[in-house]
Amino acid sequence: MKEFDPALYLVTDQKLSKGRPVEYIVEQAVKGGVSMVQLREKDCSTLDFVSMAIQLKKLLTSYHVPLIINDRLDVALASDADGLHIGQDDMPYVIARKIFGYGKIIGLSVENMEQAKEANKLDVDYIGLSPVFVTGTKPELVNALGLAGVREITSFSKHKAIAIGGISAQNAADVLRAGATGLAVVSAISSADDPMKAANEIRQKVDEFRNTGK
């Protein structure tokens, strides 16, 4: 599936899932309103990554929710995932697109205006704006964009912009008002006692903004 709704995008993190399996978090999140899922695994074997991706692809297909793989085009191909998310240190976009094809979603992380300008030259399917706020997930990133940064980049970018980093039900409306097309969430869902409820609370904010503009 090439079409996608970036309303609410779950990015997985085993370490933040309080020992619960990724399949559980993902299914609960989808039931709560998550419209896209990114499988992000940094510390496992290729075999485990592929196995997990194949399992999630099966699960998500039944919900008509696209599966995006972080960084690893090999895993995306092996699992027939719907998309690939690449950061600035991952495979160059042009090479990834050539191999993966135009039938697939490719998203690119953008962390500043310079990168947003470069992204405007590419036919990526979305940009990931990160980090909006400073979080515990990626402590090495200290230069948060803030709402002003989101506003500046989204007013310039030609792409759908999915904001990530410290987003919760509390600040969701603010981030959308700043110009984000959708919201990506890690800990607010993965670390929640009730991931379905947590997802639903943020999804409601997105739907409200879409319906009323506030």
Add this chain to the structure above:
Amino acid sequence: MKEFDPALYLVTDQKLSKGRPVEYIVEQAVKGGVSMVQLREKDCSTLDFVSMAIQLKKLLTSYHVPLIINDRLDVALASDADGLHIGQDDMPYVIARKIFGYGKIIGLSVENMEQAKEANKLDVDYIGLSPVFVTGTKPELVNALGLAGVREITSFSKHKAIAIGGISAQNAADVLRAGATGLAVVSAISSADDPMKAANEIRQKVDEFRNTGK
């Protein structure tokens, strides 16, 4: 290039190269008689891995020496490498072959008789027998095959078998006599003061064995 001569197979390791760039080690090794090169990088970004692979592919093409990528099919595709080497924790062979195609070389690590039996069911292009001897490169592997293990597996296996682990000019002839089709080397070349000379010494042993059977 799908045809390959497994006579002497260099497997790169940045950490064992004494600060010298991988391109230097590889070019010297090829001048010394290395007939295949595997780029193995475990601790770098996908971008760096792809960049290095593209650079090596260019270099090796001029020497008509195939480039094999360790584990990462995405990097192999991005660099148009000649082959992929997978271990038992990497992508399942059948999936890798489907994506990479029959025009490419795929090798599989085999560490015991059980895995050799499984490999006999697959149309891999070669198996990598490891480790023949215990080495500092992979200290976690304590169950070395020894010459007896190489003899046992090669007499059973239907595939070309490239032996790896602690191989040097001193034991090269023994390993070939035990049934290995070719020899793979890490530190004996990468850590040598003169990688070209080190490669040449081992290559001479291979040629001698091929010519005289001893």
